[in-house]
Amino acid sequence: MLPSVLRCARPISTSLALSRPLAHFRPHMDPDPSRPVERAIRTKLTDQLKPDHLEVHNESHMHAVPPGSESHFRVLVVSSQFEGLPLIKRHRLVNEALKEELSTCVHALAIQAKTPEQWGSNSTIAKSPPCMGGSKGDHTVEEKLKAGRE
Amino acid sequence: MNNLIRATARCLRSGAAVYLPRQTDGRVWSAASARFLCSAVDIQKDLGEMVKKDKVVVFMKGTPAQPMCGFSNAVVQILRMHGVDEYAAYNVLEDQDLRQGVKDFSNWPTIPQVYFNGEFVGGCDILLQMHQNGDLVEELQKLGISSALQNAEKESK
Numbered sequence: 001m002l003p004s005v006l007r008c009a010r011p012i013s014t015s016l017a018l019s020r021p022l023a024h025f026r027p028h029m030d031p032d033p034s035r036p037v038e039r040a041i042r043t044k045l046t047d048q049l050k051p052d053h054l055e056v057h058n059e060s061h062m063h064a065v066p067p068g069s070e071s072h073f074r075v076l077v078v079s080s081q082f083e084g085l086p087l088i089k090r091h092r093l094v095n096e097a098l099k100e101e102l103s104t105c106v107h108a109l110a111i112q113a114k115t116p117e118q119w120g121s122n123s124t125i126a127k128s129p130p131c132m133g134g135s136k137g138d139h140t141v142e143e144k145l146k147a148g149r150e
Numbered sequence: 151m152n153n154l155i156r157a158t159a160r161c162l163r164s165g166a167a168v169y170l171p172r173q174t175d176g177r178v179w180s181a182a183s184a185r186f187l188c189s190a191v192d193i194q195k196d197l198g199e200m201v202k203k204d205k206v207v208v209f210m211k212g213t214p215a216q217p218m219c220g221f222s223n224a225v226v227q228i229l230r231m232h233g234v235d236e237y238a239a240y241n242v243l244e245d246q247d248l249r250q251g252v253k254d255f256s257n258w259p260t261i262p263q264v265y266f267n268g269e270f271v272g273g274c275d276i277l278l279q280m281h282q283n284g285d286l287v288e289e290l291q292k293l294g295i296s297s298a299l300q301n302a303e304k305e306s307k
Contacts (some may be wrong), residue, residue: 087272087279087280088270091272091273091275095259099259107260108221110274110275112275126275126278128221129221130220132212132222132223134211134219134243
């Protein structure tokens, strides 16, 4: 039986307007040497998708996992390799590039995959919905956190 | 009717939780229940049947009444906004074999996962983008489901 979980019960807005420009955001963050998973994600996406623009956000702090975790990420990839591809194929390319991370330490991966033209007409990154606490007490997530620490 | 009773009994014994949304007159949607067998090989076969049994199938964390994950909740909210309340929702937190099985079946590493007419559509991000760009209304129409936002879509054009 699952233990009782925290509920962040803020409802998401009815219009589901989850986009906002990140005014404070630096488009090319310096990789943090103490964050190996973030670094690996950045490297692999860069090598395999040759993006014009890439953002990798560790959103673990927004979820029911210990501070310093690298388990929940949001990526925005702008690449001409996505041209002519439906969303699902684009996402599969990203998943494939990050196969190892997804099978070991990354529990959640939010993806935005745009062509350079799409990015040009709408350069905003979506915002993740509020956590509902499901990771707390989740054995699968605990295993992934452990894998990330090793 | 007897088949439904037998299927429900099997579902209760296997312990997998399936959400069967109620129609407005109180009847439970007569979609089938969850998998019947326990082995990993069988789960793949069962998944093949599960995703085709209903027009809209969602594998999620928690239930539509009580989602346990923000991304799963987003899928539920989007479907609700479009007036889709007849769909099969499978709670992967209740069943670790199902949780891993659906990831293998779809070749997709995360939950939630959405199927339309037996075809994998994607996760929360894709459904959200389809909702935002109007594609979801169109895809639901292809399933014979009239989205509650369809008129709004028409008026904006």
